[in-house]
Amino acid sequence: MKPQHVLPLAIFLTISVAFGIAFYLNLDPTETPFALEGKTVPAFDLPPAIEGGEGLATGDFRGKVAIVNFHASWCAPCRAEHPVLMDLEKRTGVPVYGIAWKDKQADLRAWLAADGNPFSRVGFDGSGRVGIDWGISGVPETFVVDRAGKVVWRFQGALNEPLVEKTLIPFLQGLK
Amino acid sequence: MRALAVIVLLLWAGPALAVGADETMLPDPAKEVRARELMEDLRCLVCKNQSITDSNADLARDLREIVRERVAAGETDAQVRQYMVDRYGDWILMKPPFNVRTALLWLAPALMLVLGGFGAWAFVRRQRPAAQPQALDADEQARLRALLDEAP
Numbered sequence: 001m002k003p004q005h006v007l008p009l010a011i012f013l014t015i016s017v018a019f020g021i022a023f024y025l026n027l028d029p030t031e032t033p034f035a036l037e038g039k040t041v042p043a044f045d046l047p048p049a050i051e052g053g054e055g056l057a058t059g060d061f062r063g064k065v066a067i068v069n070f071h072a073s074w075c076a077p078c079r080a081e082h083p084v085l086m087d088l089e090k091r092t093g094v095p096v097y098g099i100a101w102k103d104k105q106a107d108l109r110a111w112l113a114a115d116g117n118p119f120s121r122v123g124f125d126g127s128g129r130v131g132i133d134w135g136i137s138g139v140p141e142t143f144v145v146d147r148a149g150k151v152v153w154r155f156q157g158a159l160n161e162p163l164v165e166k167t168l169i170p171f172l173q174g175l176k
Numbered sequence: 177m178r179a180l181a182v183i184v185l186l187l188w189a190g191p192a193l194a195v196g197a198d199e200t201m202l203p204d205p206a207k208e209v210r211a212r213e214l215m216e217d218l219r220c221l222v223c224k225n226q227s228i229t230d231s232n233a234d235l236a237r238d239l240r241e242i243v244r245e246r247v248a249a250g251e252t253d254a255q256v257r258q259y260m261v262d263r264y265g266d267w268i269l270m271k272p273p274f275n276v277r278t279a280l281l282w283l284a285p286a287l288m289l290v291l292g293g294f295g296a297w298a299f300v301r302r303q304r305p306a307a308q309p310q311a312l313d314a315d316e317q318a319r320l321r322a323l324l325d326e327a328p
Contacts, residue, residue, distance in 0.1 A: 034265075036263070102234065128234075128235070128238055129242075133263065135265075137221035137264075138222060
Protein backbone atom coordinates (compact mmCIF):
# COMPACT_ATOMS: atom_id res chain seq x y z
CA MET A 1 0.00 0.00 0.00
CA LYS A 2 1.27 3.44 -0.89
CA PRO A 3 1.80 5.79 2.07
CA GLN A 4 -0.62 8.42 0.69
CA HIS A 5 -3.44 5.83 0.87
CA VAL A 6 -2.94 5.17 4.57
CA LEU A 7 -4.52 8.40 5.89
CA PRO A 8 -7.86 8.22 4.00
CA LEU A 9 -8.17 4.55 4.96
CA ALA A 10 -7.42 5.36 8.62
CA ILE A 11 -10.09 8.10 8.62
CA PHE A 12 -12.59 5.75 7.01
CA LEU A 13 -11.88 3.00 9.54
CA THR A 14 -12.14 5.41 12.50
CA ILE A 15 -15.54 6.69 11.35
CA SER A 16 -16.74 3.13 10.67
CA VAL A 17 -15.74 2.00 14.17
CA ALA A 18 -17.47 5.06 15.71
CA PHE A 19 -20.69 4.31 13.83
CA GLY A 20 -20.36 0.63 14.73
CA ILE A 21 -20.09 1.42 18.44
CA ALA A 22 -23.04 3.85 18.29
CA PHE A 23 -25.11 1.19 16.51
CA TYR A 24 -24.07 -1.57 18.91
CA LEU A 25 -24.92 0.53 21.98
CA ASN A 26 -28.24 1.43 20.37
CA LEU A 27 -27.45 5.13 20.77
CA ASP A 28 -30.29 7.32 19.61
CA PRO A 29 -29.70 11.07 19.62
CA THR A 30 -33.43 11.74 19.76
CA GLU A 31 -33.69 10.03 23.15
CA THR A 32 -33.37 12.15 26.27
CA PRO A 33 -31.60 10.80 29.37
CA PHE A 34 -33.33 8.49 31.82
CA ALA A 35 -32.43 10.53 34.92
CA LEU A 36 -34.98 8.70 37.08
CA GLU A 37 -33.32 5.29 36.51
CA GLY A 38 -32.90 3.43 39.80
CA LYS A 39 -34.58 6.20 41.81
CA THR A 40 -37.81 5.95 43.79
CA VAL A 41 -41.11 6.94 42.23
CA PRO A 42 -41.61 10.73 42.52
CA ALA A 43 -44.13 11.91 45.09
CA PHE A 44 -47.49 12.62 43.45
CA ASP A 45 -51.20 12.16 43.94
CA LEU A 46 -53.39 12.48 40.86
CA PRO A 47 -57.19 12.53 40.69
CA PRO A 48 -58.97 9.92 38.56
CA ALA A 49 -59.18 10.76 34.86
CA ILE A 50 -62.20 8.54 34.29
CA GLU A 51 -65.51 9.04 36.02
CA GLY A 52 -65.93 6.37 38.69
CA GLY A 53 -62.35 5.19 38.11
CA GLU A 54 -59.40 5.36 40.44
CA GLY A 55 -56.66 7.98 40.43
CA LEU A 56 -52.97 7.26 40.81
CA ALA A 57 -50.57 8.15 43.61
CA THR A 58 -47.09 7.20 44.77
CA GLY A 59 -48.60 4.79 47.34
CA ASP A 60 -50.09 2.63 44.58
CA PHE A 61 -46.62 1.38 43.67
CA ARG A 62 -45.88 -0.12 47.06
CA GLY A 63 -44.70 -3.74 47.07
CA LYS A 64 -45.41 -4.70 43.47
CA VAL A 65 -44.07 -4.46 39.97
CA ALA A 66 -46.12 -2.09 37.81
CA ILE A 67 -46.12 -0.52 34.36
CA VAL A 68 -46.92 3.19 33.98
CA ASN A 69 -47.86 4.70 30.64
CA PHE A 70 -48.01 8.44 29.98
CA HIS A 71 -50.43 9.24 27.19
CA ALA A 72 -52.82 11.84 25.79
CA SER A 73 -55.80 11.74 23.46
CA TRP A 74 -54.21 14.38 21.19
CA CYS A 75 -51.10 12.28 20.64
CA ALA A 76 -51.08 10.15 17.47
CA PRO A 77 -48.38 7.65 18.59
CA CYS A 78 -50.45 7.04 21.76
CA ARG A 79 -53.34 5.94 19.59
CA ALA A 80 -50.96 3.79 17.57
CA GLU A 81 -49.71 1.92 20.66
CA HIS A 82 -53.20 1.59 22.16
CA PRO A 83 -53.92 -1.91 20.78
CA VAL A 84 -50.65 -3.16 22.32
CA LEU A 85 -51.66 -1.73 25.71
CA MET A 86 -55.13 -3.32 25.59
CA ASP A 87 -54.01 -6.82 26.55
CA LEU A 88 -50.74 -5.86 28.27
CA GLU A 89 -52.03 -6.51 31.80
CA LYS A 90 -53.16 -10.01 30.85
CA ARG A 91 -49.92 -10.81 29.00
CA THR A 92 -47.49 -9.49 31.59
CA GLY A 93 -49.43 -10.25 34.76
CA VAL A 94 -48.56 -6.86 36.25
CA PRO A 95 -50.89 -3.87 36.65
CA VAL A 96 -50.77 -1.29 33.87
CA TYR A 97 -51.40 2.23 35.15
CA GLY A 98 -51.99 5.28 33.01
CA ILE A 99 -51.25 8.96 33.46
CA ALA A 100 -53.09 11.29 31.11
CA TRP A 101 -50.61 14.08 30.41
CA LYS A 102 -51.67 17.62 29.48
CA ASP A 103 -54.97 16.39 28.14
CA LYS A 104 -58.55 17.61 28.31
CA GLN A 105 -60.61 15.36 30.53
CA ALA A 106 -63.54 15.21 28.09
CA ASP A 107 -61.29 14.28 25.14
CA LEU A 108 -59.55 11.59 27.15
CA ARG A 109 -62.80 10.05 28.36
CA ALA A 110 -64.24 10.05 24.84
CA TRP A 111 -61.13 8.30 23.52
CA LEU A 112 -60.96 5.60 26.20
CA ALA A 113 -64.73 5.07 25.99
CA ALA A 114 -64.51 4.52 22.23
CA ASP A 115 -61.30 2.46 21.97
CA GLY A 116 -61.30 0.79 25.39
CA ASN A 117 -59.50 1.51 28.63
CA PRO A 118 -56.41 -0.68 29.11
CA PHE A 119 -55.50 0.81 32.51
CA SER A 120 -56.59 -0.37 35.95
CA ARG A 121 -55.95 3.18 37.21
CA VAL A 122 -55.66 6.43 35.27
CA GLY A 123 -54.37 9.59 36.95
CA PHE A 124 -55.14 12.95 35.40
CA ASP A 125 -52.11 15.21 35.06
CA GLY A 126 -53.67 18.25 33.41
CA SER A 127 -50.83 20.66 34.13
CA GLY A 128 -48.16 18.13 33.12
CA ARG A 129 -46.16 18.70 36.30
CA VAL A 130 -46.14 15.04 37.34
CA GLY A 131 -44.82 14.13 33.89
CA ILE A 132 -42.00 16.63 34.37
CA ASP A 133 -41.22 15.03 37.75
CA TRP A 134 -40.86 11.71 35.92
CA GLY A 135 -38.58 13.40 33.39
CA ILE A 136 -40.72 12.79 30.33
CA SER A 137 -40.07 14.83 27.21
CA GLY A 138 -43.38 14.01 25.57
CA VAL A 139 -45.96 11.26 25.18
CA PRO A 140 -46.11 8.33 24.97
CA GLU A 141 -43.53 7.19 27.49
CA THR A 142 -43.70 3.94 29.43
CA PHE A 143 -41.97 3.06 32.69
CA VAL A 144 -41.58 -0.04 34.85
CA VAL A 145 -41.46 0.29 38.64
CA ASP A 146 -40.03 -2.62 40.63
CA ARG A 147 -41.20 -4.13 43.91
CA ALA A 148 -39.02 -1.73 45.92
CA GLY A 149 -40.73 1.25 44.27
CA LYS A 150 -37.73 2.08 42.08
CA VAL A 151 -38.13 3.16 38.47
CA VAL A 152 -36.10 0.62 36.52
CA TRP A 153 -37.14 0.74 32.87
CA ARG A 154 -38.27 3.35 30.42
CA PHE A 155 -39.28 3.52 26.80
CA GLN A 156 -39.82 6.74 24.84
CA GLY A 157 -42.29 6.50 21.98
CA ALA A 158 -45.04 4.11 20.96
CA LEU A 159 -44.85 0.57 22.33
CA ASN A 160 -44.94 -2.10 19.66
CA GLU A 161 -45.40 -5.84 19.51
CA PRO A 162 -41.71 -6.87 19.01
CA LEU A 163 -40.59 -4.55 21.81
CA VAL A 164 -43.14 -5.99 24.25
CA GLU A 165 -42.34 -9.57 23.26
CA LYS A 166 -38.53 -9.34 23.10
CA THR A 167 -37.70 -6.64 25.64
CA LEU A 168 -40.49 -5.72 28.06
CA ILE A 169 -41.79 -9.20 28.96
CA PRO A 170 -38.29 -10.73 29.48
CA PHE A 171 -37.37 -7.68 31.58
CA LEU A 172 -40.46 -8.12 33.78
CA GLN A 173 -39.70 -11.84 34.18
CA GLY A 174 -36.24 -10.87 35.36
CA LEU A 175 -37.83 -8.78 38.12
CA LYS A 176 -39.95 -11.63 39.50
CA MET B 177 -39.39 54.74 4.17
CA ARG B 178 -42.43 53.79 6.17
CA ALA B 179 -42.09 50.20 4.98
CA LEU B 180 -38.51 50.15 6.19
CA ALA B 181 -39.58 51.46 9.60
CA VAL B 182 -42.20 48.69 9.84
CA ILE B 183 -39.62 46.04 8.93
CA VAL B 184 -37.16 47.35 11.49
CA LEU B 185 -39.84 47.41 14.18
CA LEU B 186 -40.94 43.87 13.33
CA LEU B 187 -37.36 42.58 13.48
CA TRP B 188 -36.90 44.34 16.76
CA ALA B 189 -40.01 42.67 18.17
CA GLY B 190 -38.67 39.17 17.40
CA PRO B 191 -36.86 38.51 20.68
CA ALA B 192 -39.87 39.65 22.68
CA LEU B 193 -42.05 36.97 21.04
CA ALA B 194 -39.49 34.26 21.69
CA VAL B 195 -40.17 34.09 25.43
CA GLY B 196 -43.92 33.95 24.94
CA ALA B 197 -45.43 37.40 25.00
CA ASP B 198 -48.47 36.14 26.88
CA GLU B 199 -46.45 34.71 29.78
CA THR B 200 -46.59 36.40 33.15
CA MET B 201 -43.28 38.02 34.00
CA LEU B 202 -42.11 38.13 37.58
CA PRO B 203 -43.07 41.40 39.29
CA ASP B 204 -39.50 41.86 40.53
CA PRO B 205 -37.41 42.85 37.45
CA ALA B 206 -34.17 41.60 39.01
CA LYS B 207 -35.71 38.16 39.54
CA GLU B 208 -37.14 38.16 36.02
CA VAL B 209 -33.63 38.84 34.66
CA ARG B 210 -32.24 35.96 36.72
CA ALA B 211 -35.02 33.66 35.53
CA ARG B 212 -34.31 34.64 31.90
CA GLU B 213 -30.61 33.92 32.36
CA LEU B 214 -31.43 30.48 33.75
CA MET B 215 -33.76 29.76 30.83
CA GLU B 216 -30.96 30.56 28.38
CA ASP B 217 -28.91 27.78 29.96
CA LEU B 218 -31.63 25.10 29.87
CA ARG B 219 -32.08 22.95 26.83
CA CYS B 220 -35.49 22.28 25.35
CA LEU B 221 -36.44 18.59 25.59
CA VAL B 222 -38.47 18.73 22.41
CA CYS B 223 -36.25 20.77 20.07
CA LYS B 224 -32.91 19.49 21.50
CA ASN B 225 -30.75 22.29 20.15
CA GLN B 226 -32.69 25.28 21.39
CA SER B 227 -32.77 26.72 24.85
CA ILE B 228 -36.17 26.82 26.54
CA THR B 229 -36.08 30.58 25.91
CA ASP B 230 -36.05 30.06 22.16
CA SER B 231 -38.48 27.18 21.96
CA ASN B 232 -42.20 27.41 21.27
CA ALA B 233 -42.78 23.88 22.53
CA ASP B 234 -45.46 23.42 25.16
CA LEU B 235 -43.04 21.64 27.47
CA ALA B 236 -40.53 24.50 27.17
CA ARG B 237 -43.27 26.89 28.25
CA ASP B 238 -43.98 24.69 31.30
CA LEU B 239 -40.29 24.63 32.19
CA ARG B 240 -40.10 28.45 31.88
CA GLU B 241 -43.05 28.65 34.26
CA ILE B 242 -41.26 26.35 36.72
CA VAL B 243 -38.05 28.41 36.52
CA ARG B 244 -40.02 31.60 37.30
CA GLU B 245 -41.85 29.92 40.20
CA ARG B 246 -38.62 28.65 41.74
CA VAL B 247 -36.81 31.96 41.35
CA ALA B 248 -39.81 33.77 42.85
CA ALA B 249 -39.75 31.32 45.76
CA GLY B 250 -36.19 32.47 46.48
CA GLU B 251 -34.19 29.49 45.19
CA THR B 252 -30.61 30.03 44.09
CA ASP B 253 -29.53 29.49 40.46
CA ALA B 254 -27.79 26.26 41.51
CA GLN B 255 -31.00 24.97 43.15
CA VAL B 256 -33.07 25.68 40.05
CA ARG B 257 -30.49 23.96 37.84
CA GLN B 258 -30.37 20.97 40.22
CA TYR B 259 -34.17 20.65 40.01
CA MET B 260 -33.87 20.29 36.23
CA VAL B 261 -30.81 17.99 36.35
CA ASP B 262 -32.63 15.66 38.81
CA ARG B 263 -35.35 15.17 36.21
CA TYR B 264 -33.51 15.37 32.90
CA GLY B 265 -29.83 14.78 33.67
CA ASP B 266 -26.84 16.96 32.74
CA TRP B 267 -28.23 16.80 29.22
CA ILE B 268 -30.64 19.66 30.00
CA LEU B 269 -27.79 22.10 30.67
CA MET B 270 -26.61 24.00 27.61
CA LYS B 271 -23.16 24.02 29.25
CA PRO B 272 -22.73 20.52 30.67
CA PRO B 273 -20.32 20.23 33.64
CA PHE B 274 -16.87 18.77 33.07
CA ASN B 275 -16.80 15.14 34.25
CA VAL B 276 -15.77 11.69 33.05
CA ARG B 277 -18.73 11.38 30.69
CA THR B 278 -18.32 14.82 29.15
CA ALA B 279 -14.49 14.92 29.07
CA LEU B 280 -14.32 13.93 25.40
CA LEU B 281 -16.91 16.57 24.53
CA TRP B 282 -15.01 19.35 26.29
CA LEU B 283 -11.55 18.25 25.15
CA ALA B 284 -12.53 17.59 21.53
CA PRO B 285 -11.74 21.15 20.31
CA ALA B 286 -8.23 21.05 21.84
CA LEU B 287 -7.74 17.55 20.47
CA MET B 288 -8.79 18.69 17.01
CA LEU B 289 -6.39 21.65 17.22
CA VAL B 290 -3.50 19.33 18.11
CA LEU B 291 -4.42 16.88 15.34
CA GLY B 292 -4.84 19.72 12.82
CA GLY B 293 -1.57 21.32 13.93
CA PHE B 294 0.21 18.01 13.49
CA GLY B 295 -1.34 17.61 10.04
CA ALA B 296 -0.26 21.13 9.02
CA TRP B 297 3.26 20.55 10.38
CA ALA B 298 3.56 17.25 8.47
CA PHE B 299 2.29 18.93 5.30
CA VAL B 300 4.72 21.86 5.51
CA ARG B 301 7.60 19.53 6.28
CA ARG B 302 6.87 17.45 3.19
CA GLN B 303 6.76 20.56 0.98
CA ARG B 304 10.10 21.96 2.12
CA PRO B 305 12.61 19.85 0.12
CA ALA B 306 11.03 20.90 -3.21
CA ALA B 307 11.31 24.56 -2.28
CA GLN B 308 15.03 24.34 -1.49
CA PRO B 309 17.27 25.96 -4.17
CA GLN B 310 19.67 23.64 -5.92
CA ALA B 311 23.40 24.24 -5.70
CA LEU B 312 24.87 26.14 -8.69
CA ASP B 313 26.95 24.21 -11.17
CA ALA B 314 30.35 25.42 -12.44
CA ASP B 315 28.94 27.47 -15.40
CA GLU B 316 26.38 29.21 -13.17
CA GLN B 317 29.06 29.96 -10.58
CA ALA B 318 31.15 31.62 -13.29
CA ARG B 319 28.17 33.71 -14.52
CA LEU B 320 27.33 34.76 -10.99
CA ARG B 321 30.90 35.85 -10.35
CA ALA B 322 30.93 37.84 -13.62
CA LEU B 323 27.67 39.57 -12.69
CA LEU B 324 28.93 40.43 -9.22
CA ASP B 325 32.19 41.80 -10.63
CA GLU B 326 30.24 44.01 -13.06
CA ALA B 327 28.38 45.64 -10.21
CA PRO B 328 29.62 49.13 -9.43
